[in-house]
Amino acid sequence: MEPFVNVTGVVLPLERANVDTDQICPAQFLKRIERTGFGQFLFHSWRFLPDGSPNPDFVLNHPVYRQATVLVARRNFGSGSSREHAVWALQDYGIRAVIAPSYAEIFHKNAFENGLCPVLLPEEQVETLLDRAKERPGYQLTVDLEQCLVTDNLGLKLPFVMHTDPETHAFRRHCLLNGLDEIGLTLQQEDKIAAFEQRRAKQGYLLPA
Amino acid sequence: MPPKTMLEKIWEPHVVYREVGKPDLLYVDLHLVHEVTSPQAFDGLRMNGRKVRRPDLTVATVDHNVPTSDRSKPIEDEISARQIEAMNQNAREFGLTYYDIFSQGQGIVHIIGPQMGYTQPGMVIVCGDSHTSTHGAFGAIAMAIGTTQVEHVLATQCVVMPKPRTMEIRVVGDLPQGVAAKDLILGIIGQIGVDGATGYAVEYTGEAVRRLSMEGRMTVCNMSIEGGARIGMVAPDEKTFQYMQGRRFVPQGEAWEKVVERWRGLPTEPGASYDKLVEIDARRLEPHVTWGTNPGQVAPVTGRVPDPASFASAADRESGERALHYMGLEPGTPVQQIALDRVFIGSCTNGRLEDLRAAAAVAKGKRVDPKVYAMVVPGSWEVKQQAEQEGLDRIFKDAGFDWREAGCSMCLGMNPDVLQPGERCASTSNRNFEGRQGKGGRTHLVSPAMAAAAAIAGHFVDIREWK
Ligand code: SF4
Numbered sequence: 305m306e307p308f309v310n311v312t313g314v315v316l317p318l319e320r321a322n323v324d325t326d327q328i329c330p331a332q333f334l335k336r337i338e339r340t341g342f343g344q345f346l347f348h349s350w351r352f353l354p355d356g357s358p359n360p361d362f363v364l365n366h367p368v369y370r371q372a373t374v375l376v377a378r379r380n381f382g383s384g385s386s387r388e389h390a391v392w393a394l395q396d397y398g399i400r401a402v403i404a405p406s407y408a409e410i411f412h413k414n415a416f417e418n419g420l421c422p423v424l425l426p427e428e429q430v431e432t433l434l435d436r437a438k439e440r441p442g443y444q445l446t447v448d449l450e451q452c453l454v455t456d457n458l459g460l461k462l463p464f465v466m467h468t469d470p471e472t473h474a475f476r477r478h479c480l481l482n483g484l485d486e487i488g489l490t491l492q493q494e495d496k497i498a499a500f501e502q503r504r505a506k507q508g509y510l511l512p513a
Numbered sequence: 514m515p516p517k518t519m520l521e522k523i524w525e526p527h528v529v530y531r532e533v534g535k536p537d538l539l540y541v542d543l544h545l546v547h548e549v550t551s552p553q554a555f556d557g558l559r560m561n562g563r564k565v566r567r568p569d570l571t572v573a574t575v576d577h578n579v580p581t582s583d584r585s586k587p588i589e590d591e592i593s594a595r596q597i598e599a600m601n602q603n604a605r606e607f608g609l610t611y612y613d614i615f616s617q618g619q620g621i622v623h624i625i626g627p628q629m630g631y632t633q634p635g636m637v638i639v640c641g642d643s644h645t646s647t648h649g650a651f652g653a654i655a656m657a658i659g660t661t662q663v664e665h666v667l668a669t670q671c672v673v674m675p676k677p678r679t680m681e682i683r684v685v686g687d688l689p690q691g692v693a694a695k696d697l698i699l700g701i702i703g704q705i706g707v708d709g710a711t712g713y714a715v716e717y718t719g720e721a722v723r724r725l726s727m728e729g730r731m732t733v734c735n736m737s738i739e740g741g742a743r744i745g746m747v748a749p750d751e752k753t754f755q756y757m758q759g760r761r762f763v764p765q766g767e768a769w770e771k772v773v774e775r776w777r778g779l780p781t782e783p784g785a786s787y788d789k790l791v792e793i794d795a796r797r798l799e800p801h802v803t804w805g806t807n808p809g810q811v812a813p814v815t816g817r818v819p820d821p822a823s824f825a826s827a828a829d830r831e832s833g834e835r836a837l838h839y840m841g842l843e844p845g846t847p848v849q850q851i852a853l854d855r856v857f858i859g860s861c862t863n864g865r866l867e868d869l870r871a872a873a874a875v876a877k878g879k880r881v882d883p884k885v886y887a888m889v890v891p892g893s894w895e896v897k898q899q900a901e902q903e904g905l906d907r908i909f910k911d912a913g914f915d916w917r918e919a920g921c922s923m924c925l926g927m928n929p930d931v932l933q934p935g936e937r938c939a940s941t942s943n944r945n946f947e948g949r950q951g952k953g954g955r956t957h958l959v960s961p962a963m964a965a966a967a968a969i970a971g972h973f974v975d976i977r978e979w980k
Contacts, residue, residue: 326949386641497538500540
């Protein structure tokens with residue numbers, strides 16, 4: 305996994321709550337068997353009109369947001385399905401960090417596992433960021449995971465966590481900063497898994513055939 | 514020792530490794546795999562030269578994008594065909610138990626698990642699909658994982674997970690006549706909101722839950738994720754054991770007696786405490802219909818489309834207005850005046866035999882409204898066969914319903930079964946998100962009986978008054 309240390313870039317303000325994974329990457333585009341190439345489908349039904357032309361009213365289609373790397377949205381971002389394609393679509397488009405007051409659980413975990421930084425900030429602060437981004441198209445933010453700070457060049461300085469549980473935050477921060485692959489970490493516990501399986505087998509624990 | 518919750522009792526013995534400050538490493542008893550969320554995971558294994566650690570605990574099928582039309586014809590959509598071929602290939606290469614498109618075991622993963630007896634109480638079950646919580650109806654910890662975790666489980670047979678907090682959703686009183694399990698869970702989500710249970714493992718308790726059939730419990734657990742919970746569970750009881758006994762992968766004879774004995778010890782002990790309690794009064798529930806674009810935007814069938822201006826928070830007003838605009842609805846419209854173009858009966862929420870029976874009972878001897886195209890998609894090949902043995906297919910066909918092959922179908926519109934822009938559909942599935950059933954399509958979630966009645970009337974009707 306690519307490490308995530310920090311990012312500075314244009315903010316894409318998405319003034320919506322409960323943005324679900326069917327919006328982030330609609331089901332009809334889940335048929336690819338690769339991890340790449342999903343950026344073209346990001347927010348597809350909002351981004352394109354029924355005739356396939358770009359919807360001029362959707363924020364992503366304003367030229368200033370083409371280079372966006374930080375997405376700011378309202379609460380419960382990523383609700384719905386477990387499709388990791390949602391995270392891949394965001395990343396493939398160029399988004400490196402998301403800022404929201406809360407995340408749906410599976411999306412949250414998928415973000416961690418792909419090196420997409422899920423910043424949690426209180427609702428009022430997210431609203432401030434959305435306001436600033438609206439007032440100043442091209443507004444930039446820095447998300448710094450080493451210091452756990454979100455800053456802009458107007459003097460804003462917001463400490464953040466990625467998870468409300470401090471232990472999870474610390475663990476995930478460590479993994480993200482170092483690009484640690486969870487599978488590799490777990491395989492280091494191979495002896496414990498094998499011991500567990502032996503214990504289970506002795507107990508005659510019933511498992512499917 | 515303090516009394517324990519069921520979650521605790523299942524979780525603890527599955528902990529392979531625990532370190533302070535880190536999530537637990539948890540052993541997985543059953544890993545269900547389907548074609549959409551797995552190809553990248555198998556690729557990852559191949560790239561790293563890894564094997565599937567326990568092919569014997571891994572069960573795969575194809576469900577999400579299989580066509581529900583004639584199976585003897587080649588799959589028209591090239592990319593679908595490629596994804597299904599990838600599943601065939603991966604199952605072969607890694608030696609998995611696999612129910613392919615021509616197999617009698619094929620069906621929606623969450624239907625075939627319980628149907629064949631793979632799903633058992635006390636297990637930890639995972640699948641790369643958000644409705645994995647369905648299996649919790651048997652008293653198992655069943656949860657959704659993403660593709661990276663699918664790869665992780667394939668390689669290690671473990672998941673890395675912090676132990677969730679627990680929430681008891683206690684349903685007091687009995688469900689009134691005509692109010693289905695689907696209405697119960699829609700009512701619950703309407704009350705707690707679409708993120709009301711985020712971070713929690715939910716256990717549904719109370720008389721009304723005990724009275725539900727196993728199918729009903731599965732419907733309730735299935736939609737836990739629509740309230741934000743990754744895990745939803747119901748304690749196993751005699752009804753659970755009765756349902757399971759004799760199924761293909763359930764132990765038989767003496768082993769059965771022994772295992773049931775162990776399962777009896779799973780339910781939460783009296784006095785055990787949950788982190789949060791939510792109470793729902795079943796007696797006040799009615800048949801429900803969603804009016805918006807998330808499952809929490811729901812109204813009783815006797816109600817009206819609400820006016821978002823009356824909502825308390827700015828965010829709710831904003832999403833309410835957006836939803837009504839998308840759905841093409843005016844505030845104040847009586848729910849029963851909403852006319853439909855399509856009806857979909859099926860999915861892992863309501864595609865089991867009992868659901869089809871409920872719908873058929875309503876449809877018997879009637880005709881689908883000429884303006885409506887209605888389809889019935891059994892959740893699995895076996896459900897389809899059983900339904901046909903009972904003659905349910907005849908009832909549906911005589912009434913003008915389209916009777917299809919098993920799969921997810923229009924629940925998510927990955928195969929050719931999709932809504933056209935602007936089409937309005939009564940659906941027994943679990944998500945009414947924008948575009949879920951096809952770009953621009955408008956979905957109203959309902960129970961199977963409500964869906965069948967709507968197909969016949971051409972608009973929503975109160976099933977309690979159906980004759
Ligand atoms: S029926 Fe629908 S919700 Fe269930 S597994 Fe299939 S696509 Fe997912």
